Amino acid sequence: MVVMDSTPLEEKFHAVLFDLDGVLTPTALIHMRAWQEMFNEELSRHQDQSPYTDDDYFAYVDGKPRYDGVRDFLASRGITLAEGTPSDSPDTHTICGLGNRKNDLFTAVLARDGIQPYPGSRRWVHVLHEHGVAMAVVSSSRNAAAVLEAAGLAADFPVLVDGNRSKAEGLPGKPAPDTYLRGAELLGVPAEQCIVVEDAVSGVRAGAAGGFGMVLGVNRGVGGDRLREAGADRVVNDLDEMAEEMA
Numbered sequence: 001m002v003v004m005d006s007t008p009l010e011e012k013f014h015a016v017l018f019d020l021d022g023v024l025t026p027t028a029l030i031h032m033r034a035w036q037e038m039f040n041e042e043l044s045r046h047q048d049q050s051p052y053t054d055d056d057y058f059a060y061v062d063g064k065p066r067y068d069g070v071r072d073f074l075a076s077r078g079i080t081l082a083e084g085t086p087s088d089s090p091d092t093h094t095i096c097g098l099g100n101r102k103n104d105l106f107t108a109v110l111a112r113d114g115i116q117p118y119p120g121s122r123r124w125v126h127v128l129h130e131h132g133v134a135m136a137v138v139s140s141s142r143n144a145a146a147v148l149e150a151a152g153l154a155a156d157f158p159v160l161v162d163g164n165r166s167k168a169e170g171l172p173g174k175p176a177p178d179t180y181l182r183g184a185e186l187l188g189v190p191a192e193q194c195i196v197v198e199d200a201v202s203g204v205r206a207g208a209a210g211g212f213g214m215v216l217g218v219n220r221g222v223g224g225d226r227l228r229e230a231g232a233d234r235v236v237n238d239l240d241e242m243a244e245e246m247a
């Protein structure tokens, strides 16, 4: 017999650890277009390569630290480039140079268009505040602070584990669980009392590997089945569903 647990989520879980791009803000779309432009320019220099697609993004790039995304996608096409260094100029054909080129494209669009949070995500954050649930953002992006600021969410998330912090602290990026575990530690909440919220396969894997109480997948295009296969305990299409449930 299956016994349904009707304990309210806010009683079982004392913290929510949010991914940022694609979870709180639609910045995954800006990342995707910037990656596409950069990779297609690069692929045109190599023979017999079909264009970069959104499927490539979901499989090899989504959720990972910048240079890991470049390296993993190129490896999937059998392309090996020198690593280079983070100071490489954006027109250098190295892993770092290409990552820097993509970053220039991303930051230009963010500066030009700004960003608004997903309304359902903003609503759930508001409801969680009302219930006194602790929150942090755990993002691979080194632009996370700028995105939170542009979206008007910076004050909601004083605890941020971003790509800069993980580099400074030597934490391996998603799909390793370390950045999420660091977020839980900074909030002072045991992993089993935290919910990890993710839209990327690499991020769901990170949550599943970290022994968190719940991994909540948000399907923004990856597909619910893929998120569940990666370890999501539950999948929603929008975080408004969670706001509704807890309101």
Ligand SMILES: O=P(O)(O)OC[C@H]1O[C@@H](O)[C@H](O)[C@@H](O)[C@@H]1O
Residues within 6 Å of the ligand: 020, 021, 028, 031, 032, 061, 062, 063, 064, 065, 066, 069, 103, 106, 139, 140, 141, 142, 143, 144, 163, 200
């Ligand atoms: O290049 P950034 O801003 O440091 O971001 C790294 C990655 O951050 C993740 O949050 C995004 O899902 C990826 O698309 C992005 O590539």
